[in-house]
Amino acid sequence: MQTFNNNRSNRLPKILTQSSKSLLIGMMLALVSVSACTSANTNSKAMTDANIAAIVVGANNIDISAGKIALKRSKNAQVRQFAQTMITDHTSVLEAAVALVTKLGVTPVNNDLVATLAAQSQQHEQHLNALSGKAFDKAYIDHEVAYHQAVIGVIEKQLIPSAKNAELKAMLVSVLPAFRAHLDHCKMIQSKI
Amino acid sequence: MNFIRLNHNPSALSRGITFILYFAFLSTSLAATRVQNSALQVKQKTVIHQVNIVGFKFVPERLEVAVGDRVTWTNNDIAPHSVIISQSNTAKKGKEITPRLEPKQSFSFQVTDGINYQCGIHPSMQGKIIIQSVDKR
Ligand SMILES: [Cu+2]
Numbered sequence: 001m002q003t004f005n006n007n008r009s010n011r012l013p014k015i016l017t018q019s020s021k022s023l024l025i026g027m028m029l030a031l032v033s034v035s036a037c038t039s040a041n042t043n044s045k046a047m048t049d050a051n052i053a054a055i056v057v058g059a060n061n062i063d064i065s066a067g068k069i070a071l072k073r074s075k076n077a078q079v080r081q082f083a084q085t086m087i088t089d090h091t092s093v094l095e096a097a098v099a100l101v102t103k104l105g106v107t108p109v110n111n112d113l114v115a116t117l118a119a120q121s122q123q124h125e126q127h128l129n130a131l132s133g134k135a136f137d138k139a140y141i142d143h144e145v146a147y148h149q150a151v152i153g154v155i156e157k158q159l160i161p162s163a164k165n166a167e168l169k170a171m172l173v174s175v176l177p178a179f180r181a182h183l184d185h186c187k188m189i190q191s192k193i
Numbered sequence: 194m195n196f197i198r199l200n201h202n203p204s205a206l207s208r209g210i211t212f213i214l215y216f217a218f219l220s221t222s223l224a225a226t227r228v229q230n231s232a233l234q235v236k237q238k239t240v241i242h243q244v245n246i247v248g249f250k251f252v253p254e255r256l257e258v259a260v261g262d263r264v265t266w267t268n269n270d271i272a273p274h275s276v277i278i279s280q281s282n283t284a285k286k287g288k289e290i291t292p293r294l295e296p297k298q299s300f301s302f303q304v305t306d307g308i309n310y311q312c313g314i315h316p317s318m319q320g321k322i323i324i325q326s327v328d329k330r
Contacts, residue, residue, distance in 0.1 A: 085314050089272040177249035184317030
């Protein structure tokens with residue numbers, strides 16, 4: 001299982017820059033287009049359990065990484081508490097997912113969606129690392145709202161319907177409440193900053 | 194609801210007294226059994242209510258208890274949770290009811306009045322403890 005481990009640090013090179021707003025729109029469009037592509041081309045692009053494992057691992061790592069940046073850069077107590085919760089909870093989800101796919105003997109295999117998520121995450125982190133104060137808090141929280149909405153959509157509409165292994169499917173269903181609670185939480189903060 | 198416990202060492206004598214007190218208690222009114230008789234060191238057995246924390250929810254979300262009952266929250270979830278007085282409560286908002294509960298940890302709390310509560314880590318997780326009226330028991 002050398003393709004992933006519990007190293008939660010961002011292992012991706014930072015190469016791209018773009019404004020936060022176009023990044024969010026780009027991420028949503030990318031997720032939708034990858035989705036359409038996946039369902040249209042079932043022969044070569046069907047989502048396998050190995051792809052699902054890679055998406056779950058990648059999606060959790062991305063939010064852990066963003067949370068670590070927020071702990072470094074934000075001075076807002078609510079934002080910092082939220083960021084710490086993201087690190088704690090997504091680490092738990094990640095560990096549970098890794099334990100399950102290891103038990104099932106599934107080796108994660110990246111697909112277009114994993115690549116898209118990783119590229120968008122690099123852009124977002126580059127953007128965050130250039131900000132501070134209220135501008136940082138707003139960019140971080142706005143993105144957390146969009147990201148959790150996008151990931152919930154991907155889990156519900158793509159991962160759960162595609163999962164072949166019953167335990168993997170059950171795990172995906174069981175992690176949704178965490179993502180929904182996080183979405184509610186960051187929306188609450190968003191309304192105050 | 195009518196269990197009686199004596200606070201000294203169990204012996205034949207104390208068991209005998211327990212029985213006598215038990216029947217004496219049963220013959221009194223329901224309201225009377227709810228009164229603690231400190232002179233005889235007899236008290237009603239504490240009722241413990243369980244709240245399961247699972248799927249980022251308190252189950253049940255709404256619980257009816259009597260004053261003096263205990264509520265035990267058990268975290269059967271994947272992530273840590275806690276219980277604090279809800280931010281929507283006017284008094285004591287944010288006051289800690291349980292410490293941070295890691296998965297599989299429990300905490301018991303004796304109820305003195307009705308409360309709206311929430312998770313201290315995930316504010317969208319909400320629960321409610323309501324004091325039930327005496328005649329409902
Ligand atoms: Cu919680």
